[in-house]
Amino acid sequence: MTTTPERIDSAMLHPELRVECDPDAIIRDGHRLDHAEGTSKPLLPAPEPQPRGAKVRGNRPIDQQEAAARFIAATEHEKMHDERLWDLRQKRDRAMHGIPEWEELRSLASAIKEHTLTHLDEYLGQFEANARSNGIHVHWARDAAEHNKIVHGILRDHGATSLIKSKSMLTEECGFRHYMASVGIEVIETDLGERIQQLDNEDPSHVVVPAVHKLRTDVAEVFSHTIGTDPGNTDVHYLAEAQREATRPLILKADAGMTGANFVVAETGTFVVCTNEGNADLSANVPKLHIASIGIEKIIPRLEHLAVLVRLLSRSALGSPMTQYTSHFRGPRAGGEMHVVLVDNGRLGLDEFWTSLKCIRCGACMNTCPVYRRSGGLSYGATYSGPIGLIIDPTFNARKYSNLPFASSLNGSCTNVCPVKINIHEQIYAWRRVLVKQHEVPLAKKAAMKAAGALLSQPAAYRAAIAAADTALAHLPRFVIYNGLNAWGKHREVPHPPEQTFHSWYRANRGVKQ
Amino acid sequence: MRIGLFVPCYIDAFFPKVGIATLELLERFGHDVHYPRDQTCCGQPMANSGFNAECADTEALFVRNFSGFDCVVSPSGSCVHHVRDNFDAIEQTDEVKEVRSRTFELVEFLHDILKVDSFPWARFPHRVGLHNSCGTLRRLNHARPSELHEPFFSKPVDLLSKVDGIEFVRPARPDECCGFGGTFSVFEEVVSTKMGYDKVRDHALAGAEYIVSADSSCLMHQRGCAERIGVPLKFIHIAEILNGASA
Numbered sequence: 001m002t003t004t005p006e007r008i009d010s011a012m013l014h015p016e017l018r019v020e021c022d023p024d025a026i027i028r029d030g031h032r033l034d035h036a037e038g039t040s041k042p043l044l045p046a047p048e049p050q051p052r053g054a055k056v057r058g059n060r061p062i063d064q065q066e067a068a069a070r071f072i073a074a075t076e077h078e079k080m081h082d083e084r085l086w087d088l089r090q091k092r093d094r095a096m097h098g099i100p101e102w103e104e105l106r107s108l109a110s111a112i113k114e115h116t117l118t119h120l121d122e123y124l125g126q127f128e129a130n131a132r133s134n135g136i137h138v139h140w141a142r143d144a145a146e147h148n149k150i151v152h153g154i155l156r157d158h159g160a161t162s163l164i165k166s167k168s169m170l171t172e173e174c175g176f177r178h179y180m181a182s183v184g185i186e187v188i189e190t191d192l193g194e195r196i197q198q199l200d201n202e203d204p205s206h207v208v209v210p211a212v213h214k215l216r217t218d219v220a221e222v223f224s225h226t227i228g229t230d231p232g233n234t235d236v237h238y239l240a241e242a243q244r245e246a247t248r249p250l251i252l253k254a255d256a257g258m259t260g261a262n263f264v265v266a267e268t269g270t271f272v273v274c275t276n277e278g279n280a281d282l283s284a285n286v287p288k289l290h291i292a293s294i295g296i297e298k299i300i301p302r303l304e305h306l307a308v309l310v311r312l313l314s315r316s317a318l319g320s321p322m323t324q325y326t327s328h329f330r331g332p333r334a335g336g337e338m339h340v341v342l343v344d345n346g347r348l349g350l351d352e353f354w355t356s357l358k359c360i361r362c363g364a365c366m367n368t369c370p371v372y373r374r375s376g377g378l379s380y381g382a383t384y385s386g387p388i389g390l391i392i393d394p395t396f397n398a399r400k401y402s403n404l405p406f407a408s409s410l411n412g413s414c415t416n417v418c419p420v421k422i423n424i425h426e427q428i429y430a431w432r433r434v435l436v437k438q439h440e441v442p443l444a445k446k447a448a449m450k451a452a453g454a455l456l457s458q459p460a461a462y463r464a465a466i467a468a469a470d471t472a473l474a475h476l477p478r479f480v481i482y483n484g485l486n487a488w489g490k491h492r493e494v495p496h497p498p499e500q501t502f503h504s505w506y507r508a509n510r511g512v513k514q
Numbered sequence: 515m516r517i518g519l520f521v522p523c524y525i526d527a528f529f530p531k532v533g534i535a536t537l538e539l540l541e542r543f544g545h546d547v548h549y550p551r552d553q554t555c556c557g558q559p560m561a562n563s564g565f566n567a568e569c570a571d572t573e574a575l576f577v578r579n580f581s582g583f584d585c586v587v588s589p590s591g592s593c594v595h596h597v598r599d600n601f602d603a604i605e606q607t608d609e610v611k612e613v614r615s616r617t618f619e620l621v622e623f624l625h626d627i628l629k630v631d632s633f634p635w636a637r638f639p640h641r642v643g644l645h646n647s648c649g650t651l652r653r654l655n656h657a658r659p660s661e662l663h664e665p666f667f668s669k670p671v672d673l674l675s676k677v678d679g680i681e682f683v684r685p686a687r688p689d690e691c692c693g694f695g696g697t698f699s700v701f702e703e704v705v706s707t708k709m710g711y712d713k714v715r716d717h718a719l720a721g722a723e724y725i726v727s728a729d730s731s732c733l734m735h736q737r738g739c740a741e742r743i744g745v746p747l748k749f750i751h752i753a754e755i756l757n758g759a760s761a
Contacts, residue, residue: 069704078708086687093660102663368661370691374708407702409695409709410562411648416661429600432564441564449565456523456560457571459552466527487700491707492738495528502526502533506549510537 047217047234048076053202053378059400061440064407067379068371071213081213082373088209089367091319092417099315109312110421112305113358123266123299124342130269134331137339144174147343151176151258151291152183154339158289160185160255166273166280167191168260169207169361170295172383173345173396188250190279195243199226205377205385208317208363213376257283259329261294262360263309267302270330271340274313274323281327288336292329296342297357309360312419316364346395352434353427356391358420365414365424371407380404387414391427394435402440405431466501515545518583520576520617522593523555529730535757536589536620542635542757543628550579557603558596562696569603577604577613585627586617589753591650591729592696594619599653619654620753621728625669632676635758639679642750643722644670645713645736647729648691656728660689670728670752677755683720690716694735710739714747724748726755 051074054067072078096102116123128138141147147170155163163185165171177198180187189195193211197204200222204210211219216234223239224231227246233239259280261271271292273280284290300306314323332338347357366372366386377385382393382401390408393401405428414424435441455462488494500508517540521533540547556576557569576597580586588594597617604610624630646668650656657668674680693699693709700706714736717725725747727733733749740747750759 065702065704068702072704072708082712096663099663370693370709371702371705374705406563406698407705409648409691409693409698409706411691411695412652413648413659413661413689413691416652416659429562432562433566434564436564436566445563446565449560449563449568453557453560453565453568453570453572456555456557457575459554459575462523462554466523487703488738490703491742492710492735493741494738495734498528498530500530502521502530503551505530505534506537510549 047215047221048074050074050214050218050221051077051376053205053376054381056381059397061402062381062400062404064375064379064381064403067381068375068407071376071379072374077213077215077376078374080215081376084212085367085373088318089364089417092316092364092367093319095315095319095321099311105308105312106419106421108308109360109419110358112300112308113360113420114355116300117297117354117357120296120299123301124296126266126301127264127269127299128342130267131340132269134269135338136269136331137337139339139341141341141343141345143343143345144176147174147293147341147345148176148179150341151293152179152185154289154291155185155256158256158337160289162186162188162250162254163256163258164188164190164251164254164283164287165258166260166275166283167194167204167210168258168293169204169383170260170293170343170345171258172204174293174343176293188247188254190247190251190283191275191277192240192243192279195247196222199223203378203383206363206366207361207384207388213378251282251286254287256289256291257285257287258291258293259284261292261298261329262313263306264294264299265301265303265306266299268330270328271298272306272310273327273329274310274325275327276318276324278325281325284327284329285333288333289339290329290332290336291339291341293341293343295347296344297347297359309419313360313362316362316417316419350395352430353391353395355422356388356395356424356427358422359388359392360420362419364417364419368413368417369408370411370413371409375407380407387424387428388422391424391431394431398435398438398440402435405429405435463503515584517545517547518580518586519547519549520553520556520580520586520588520590520593521549522588522590524734525590525730528734529751532589532730532751532753535751535753535759536587539620539624539753539757540587543630548583553579556593556596557601558593559697561596561600561603562698563701566603569601573601573604573610576601577610580613580617581609583616585623586613587620587623588617589620589728589751590731591619591621591647591654591656592731595649595653619650619656619728621650621656621670621673622654624673624756630673630676633673633756633758636676636756637678637758637760638755639681640723640761641681641683641721642674642724642726642755643683643685643717643720644668644674644688645692645717645725645727645729645732646670646689647694647727647732648689650728651689657689670726673756674726674752680755683717683722685716685720685722687712687716692732692736693739694729694732696731699735706735707739707742710735711743714740714743714745718745718747722747724750726750726752728752 051070054062139150189198196211205213220234223229229242262274263272314320372386384392390404408428412425557572560568692713693706737749
């Protein structure tokens, strides 16, 4: 006997089988379909594939625009990314309005950083002496290679083959994970976003939220083929829990732990790590060996200065008053060992761009940057993306990152949100001058700019070129911008030519006046 | 006051009405306005791209054209920003410094120098979205940018509020860059136009009929974007409204 759904008395059904308890139930006329049609879920459209970052080809200049165009073409990703980061910017604004002395704090923070950076030798020396008396081993690394070698040496001395670490932009600079892989040491990232990026074999796209360019469907995809989650399940709680279950055993059996540091205090010989997940504390405290890799610009003179910077850091980054964890590390625990590796890696060679070293890596400039929000961090093809990246990356390699300072509309919002008052957009502008002087710009651009300069300095030739508005339409963009109307008109309409230029109107209407 | 009128190259070629409105407006306040015929450009397109040496001759020409006026006034924020803040390809003689410091953008000139308190001839019964260009907002201090914890002020709003019938709408991201950015608009055209699309949609959703700005370059870009994606907005320079344009 066939039973139509209408015949079933709902009172006879087990509560779990009732339509209202099953979010996936397909309902027709108010009744659940419980035959094959009903139990098979509708096919969802395939999720939008994640756009990948810039193509890196050795030392050749990164084409940020090409990668940004692919990011924008992935409309779901671009929309989510733009809105998510704009949300952080708005939360930052709200947090700022809760602090009446906000602008004063920024000035103070900037002054603290400038003072310290101009007395770097003094404070680093002080830190080293105090840290050593706290029982910390202090190492100095000139560059990435030296850093990696030192850390490898420490691990080798302890017979360590696995390392858990918290997020650190410095280790990204150093290509640390790749190096460790090459010497057979397993590295496990403990920050959730960074772990996602590690499992996906991708660099972080943001200094604070490293996987912010990914949709949850992307994460589900990565986890399904790395830690074995259900590829169809994109529930964020499920994914986070699965990652926790997969990573926790690795953390518990790791031989060594590594953190970075947000601040290093000279007077106490201590360092401070700020996280929201508590993962740095696991990395530092579970294994007996703790190594901290720290850029030399992280130093501040005294604990009282930390109070200023900590008030700005998380408010600028996420709009929260403080990070969930602000952990002070003072020395090794009983039976353990603590090492600090202080790294320069090009920081002392910054010359006219040295104030970028004030950066506390809050990411506020990225969140506010309209170009970054629409391009995705991986389009920059560099360790640091967004506005701060445009001025830091070329110091590592002026050729490879020669296009980056041009990936800005110079709108200046970055400078205004910067908690340590780095004049980011002015430095971007200054970098353009430097790159032109160093001949790191395309020849066609150079030729066009020379021609523009020549034409615009000769009134007669200039007037001839735009004698009539129609001619102006044909010529003006060509001399102002080397690649002509194509780039203008590809995605927007060209301006409507008026009947006459202002110049001819003036001659006709105010001819007598000179 | 003897005023030199600086009409930047793209306003001359594409937006002559903006130049005319600026001229007439300054004349309405009784000033002796001159338009030096040999003017071309301030050098910004080259400088903005890093080619500072290539600006030298253009900057020298600018100084020859505008030396000796009590003030130089221009209806373009970004050009004035260049002249005042970055114009350093030539030797900084007293004459050069004088011209640079006496160059004003129209809104700040009306607001800060002339301190105009009414535009009795102006009536604009429309809903407008104000676009503060980044050059005027963050370099020329036309208004308080949303990033800073400072008291609110806005010179263009002060001026426009004196226009009869005008109504302001408030977009969700009032001072987000529209994506023009000078040569950025062609070197990074995809990102530039995406920013432009988002900007005009934001204003349209807020209910604007017009986008008004002190920078024709931003308007040129936004108009091009709006026309391409079919957002029914009109664009007008602040000089035109203040001079009494009705639509």
